[in-house]
Each structure stands twice: as C-alpha cells, then as structure tokens.
Amino acid sequence: MKYFIDPDIRKAETLPGSFYQSEEVFNQIKEKIFAKSWQWVGDSHSLLPLTDYAHPINLLDHYLDEPVLLTRDTNQHINAQSNICTHRANILIHQPGKMKKLTCMYHGRRFAMDGKMEYMPEFKEVENFPRACDHLHQFAVKNWFEHLFVGLDPTFDLGNTLDVMSRKVGFLNLDRFKRDAATSKDYLVNCHWALYCDNYLEGFHIPFVHKDLNAILDYESYTTELYDHMNLQIGYATGADQPFDLPKDHEDYGKQIAAYYFWLFPNMMFNFYPWGLSVNVVKPISPNKTRVSFITYLPGDQEMSTSAQVLMDKVEREDEFVVEGVHRGLKSRFYQTGRFSPTKEKGVHHFQSLLCKFLED
Ligand code: FES
Ligand SMILES: [Fe+2]
Numbered sequence: 001m002k003y004f005i006d007p008d009i010r011k012a013e014t015l016p017g018s019f020y021q022s023e024e025v026f027n028q029i030k031e032k033i034f035a036k037s038w039q040w041v042g043d044s045h046s047l048l049p050l051t052d053y054a055h056p057i058n059l060l061d062h063y064l065d066e067p068v069l070l071t072r073d074t075n076q077h078i079n080a081q082s083n084i085c086t087h088r089a090n091i092l093i094h095q096p097g098k099m100k101k102l103t104c105m106y107h108g109r110r111f112a113m114d115g116k117m118e119y120m121p122e123f124k125e126v127e128n129f130p131r132a133c134d135h136l137h138q139f140a141v142k143n144w145f146e147h148l149f150v151g152l153d154p155t156f157d158l159g160n161t162l163d164v165m166s167r168k169v170g171f172l173n174l175d176r177f178k179r180d181a182a183t184s185k186d187y188l189v190n191c192h193w194a195l196y197c198d199n200y201l202e203g204f205h206i207p208f209v210h211k212d213l214n215a216i217l218d219y220e221s222y223t224t225e226l227y228d229h230m231n232l233q234i235g236y237a238t239g240a241d242q243p244f245d246l247p248k249d250h251e252d253y254g255k256q257i258a259a260y261y262f263w264l265f266p267n268m269m270f271n272f273y274p275w276g277l278s279v280n281v282v283k284p285i286s287p288n289k290t291r292v293s294f295i296t297y298l299p300g301d302q303e304m305s306t307s308a309q310v311l312m313d314k315v316e317r318e319d320e321f322v323v324e325g326v327h328r329g330l331k332s333r334f335y336q337t338g339r340f341s342p343t344k345e346k347g348v349h350h351f352q353s354l355l356c357k358f359l360e361d
Contacts, residue, residue, distance in 0.1 A: 013337040017330035048072040055096040082137035145174035191327035193284040201347030235259035
C-alpha cells in the first residue's frame with residue numbers, strides 16, 4: 001500500500017484509517033522503520049554498572065523481538081551485538097553479570113567481549129573457519145549522557161539529534177540524573193502506536209483535553225521546532241509553576257520555559273521538566289495494542305513531587321481516552337482522511353511524512 005503526505009502542510013491530508021489497521025503495514029513498519037532506526041534501551045549506569053559486564057536485552061518484545069547483548073569491557077568500551085551464538089543459534093547470555101568472556105553453554109563456543117570468536121571445541125578440521133559471520137554481529141550504539149541507543153541497521157545518524165538535545169538541555173548536568181523505579185511505570189493502550197505519537201506531537205489538544213495541564217502552560221506561546229528525525233515542542237510557564245533556570249548563554253535565556261518535549265523518530269519521547277526527565281517509549285504490540293513505558297530520571301538532589309506524579313498520570317489517562325477513541329473512529333466506514341492545522345499540527349505532519357518516506361524506501 002502506498003501512502004503520501006503532501007510536504008505542503010496547507011494541502012496535506014492526514015493518514016487514512018487503513019494505515020492504522022493493516023497488519024501488512026504494521027509489519028512493514030517493523031522492518032522498514034524500527035529495524036532501520038534507533039531505539040533507546042536505557043542508561044549505562046543501570047544496564048552495565050561495572051566493567052567486564054554483559055547485559056542481554058530483547059529489543060522490543062512482541063515486535064522486533066531481537067536478542068541484543070550489551071557489554072562493557074575492561075577499557076569501558078560499550079558494545080551492542082547479537083546475543084545469538086554463531087554456531088547453532090543458541091541464546092548466548094541469559095543473565096546480566098560480570099564476565100570477561102562470552103561463553104555459549106550449548107557447545108562451548110567462546111567470544112571476546114567485543115564479539116570476536118576466540119575458541120570453539122572440536123573445530124580443528126573445519127575449513128574456512130572462522131568466517132567474518134562467525135563473530136557476533138555488531139549493532140550501532142550511541143551513548144548520550146549515559147543514555148544508550150541501539151540501531152539494528154540504521155539508515156540515519158543520531159548525532160545531529162543528540163547535538164540539538166545537548167544544546168537545549170545539556171546545562172542540566174545530565175550525568176547526575178538517576179533512574180527512579182518508584183515513579184516509572186508502563187501503560188497498556190488500546191490503539192495503534194503511531195496514534196499515540198500523533199497525539200503527543202501536538203499541543204493543540206491541551207486546552208480541550210488537559211484542563212489541569214493547560215492551567216500551568218501558556219497555550220499561545222507553545223512552539224514546535226522541526227529537525228531531521230526529531231522534533232521539539234516547548235511549553236512555556238504561566239507563572240503558576242517554576243520554569244527552568246536557564247544559564248545566561250543559553251539560546252532560550254529569558255524565556256519562561258516549563259518543559260522541553262523532544263520526540264525522536266519513530267517512537268521515543270524525552271520530556272525534560274525543571275524537576276527531571278521522563279522518557280516515554282511507545283512500543284508496538286499489535287495494530288490495536290501498544291505499551292508505553294514511562295521511565296523517570298531525577299537529578300541527585302531532586303525528587304518528583306506527588307503533585308507532578310498525579311498530574312503526569314492524569315494527563316496520560318486523558319491522552320489514552322482520546323487516542324483509544326480515535327483508534328475506534330478510524331475504523332468507521334465514513335471517515336476518510338483529515339487535514340492539518342498549519343499553526344498547531346506541524347509535529348504530526350512531520351511524523352506522518354517520515355512514516356511515508358521510510359515505507360517508500
Ligand atoms: S550453539 Fe553455541 S556453541 Fe553450539
Ligand atoms: Fe496530551
């Protein structure tokens with residue numbers, strides 16, 4: 001199926017219902033978008049707390065389902081590689097822990113921490129061994145203030161995105177941020193993952209859907225900035241809440257900024273508030289079901305107030321209510337496509353354009 005979003009937002013139509021319902025499109029998105037881009041997997045403090053350490057993860061359960069092994073070697077070098085033994089495809093490492101070598105428990109094949117095949121019993125007579133593919137397959141990995149991103153086969157670089165993020169929020173001493181389990185949680189939403197992102201990508205609905213949030217955000221000032229595979233929404237404080245204390249040399253110095261909402265294509269959100277960071281990862285399960293993981297990071301000396309927790313949870317429930325409604329609405333025989341507001345829906349237009357571009361390639 002071919003989808004098209006006109007680059008001119010004034011002329012463009014939104015994606016039709018079939019996009020969100022089709023199993024075929026859902027599977028195409030998996031290979032053409034998720035396997036070709038980047039996924040945030042967590043922070044290296046939590047995942048790889050020590051040197052000579054390996055941590056297996058499954059990249060996007062129920063979707064990509066790709067076994068990935070993260071390692072930190074003696075020299076602090078971090079690798080992301082396939083967690084599949086190159087002999088007969090056994091899962092190589094099952095539990096995170098300290099180790100100096102990666103040894104398969106099935107027939108004893110041994111790899112260095114960087115995935116190089118070092119030893120295999122009973123293979124002396126084998127010709128042309130080891131081949132390049134007998135070492136562990138290596139994935140692209142990017143480390144931004146301890147946040148790790150893995151790309152299975154990415155077609156674009158993450159560098160520009162991370163540079164913009166550093167420019168905007170680098171002043172926050174992100175190295176001091178720690179994952180906070182108590183305020184992190186998952187939500188299961190009955191909608192297509194892209195609908196959840198569509199909704200996130202506009203502040204248009206805030207006065208209609210989020211009355212409490214609207215009271216502390218200045219709707220008129222709300223802005224969206226577009227970058228290559230990322231966009232940034234900026235929420236301004238009305239005065240009811242404490243804005244960021246921006247340093248003098250910051251490009252936004254003098255503005256009363258209450259939140260920086262970064263969205264990274266295709267499914268990641270980094271929401272920075274004066275109290276800390278909430279990372280949201282939108283995980284496709286089926287065309288009708290999505291898991292959204294909220295992971296909180298707090299600076300060493302801060303905590304997330306109860307009122308901030310209550311507000312975040314309330315806003316999430318309000319968003320779920322609308323996206324689940326839209327998900328049902330798109331199935332109607334009588335809905336075709338919609339149009340975009342050029343002033344308020346630039347982010348959604350950006351996202352839908354990227355979806356189409358990747359599906360085309
Ligand atoms: S599958 Fe790993 S050594 Fe045989
Ligand atoms: Fe919302």
